[in-house]
Each structure stands twice: as structure tokens, then as C-alpha cells.
Amino acid sequence: MKVTVHAAKTHLSKLIEAALAGEEVVIAKGEKPVVKLVPVEKQGFKFGLLADKLTDPPPDFLEPMSEDELALWEGGE
Numbered sequence: 001m002k003v004t005v006h007a008a009k010t011h012l013s014k015l016i017e018a019a020l021a022g023e024e025v026v027i028a029k030g031e032k033p034v035v036k037l038v039p040v041e042k043q044g045f046k047f048g049l050l051a052d053k054l055t056d057p058p059p060d061f062l063e064p065m066s067e068d069e070l071a072l073w074e075g076g077e
Contacts, residue, residue: 019038020039
């Protein structure tokens with residue numbers, strides 16, 4: 001489908017849906033095509049992406065803080 005810039009401004013959400021459905025959407029200035037709408041590829045999330053890059057054991061956030069750390073959090077020095 002080929003549409004003008006004005007029509008694209010007016011019907012952008014419909015054009016996005018058409019592109020997501022696999023339709024080729026081209027936006028033109030006058031008769032000259034200038035932009036094509038294409039869906040962005042979904043990227044999967046990979047757990048443990050940095051697992052091989054971490055060498056130290058992770059901090060145990062359930063352990064009590066030292067008195068010095070606690071004083072810093074409470075505004076002391």
C-alpha cells in the first residue's frame with residue numbers, strides 16, 4: 001500500500017497495524033516513495049546472559065548490613 005505523508009499522519013495507527021500484519025506500507029512525498037514501514041523484529045530475552053562474565057559470588061542482600069554501612073544509609077558518617 002502506498003500513502004501520502006498527509007494520509008500517513010491521519011491514519012498512522014491503521015498503517016502500523018497493516019505493517020504488523022505483513023503488508024508493505026510505503027509513505028510517499030507526492031509521487032516519490034520515501035519511507036517504508038516495517039515491523040521491528042522481536043528479540044528474545046536470555047536468562048543468564050552475563051553468567052560466564054561474573055567471577056565473584058553475588059552479594060547476599062538478605063544479610064544484615066555492617067554498622068558502618070547502616071550508619072551511611074541513615075545519614076551518619
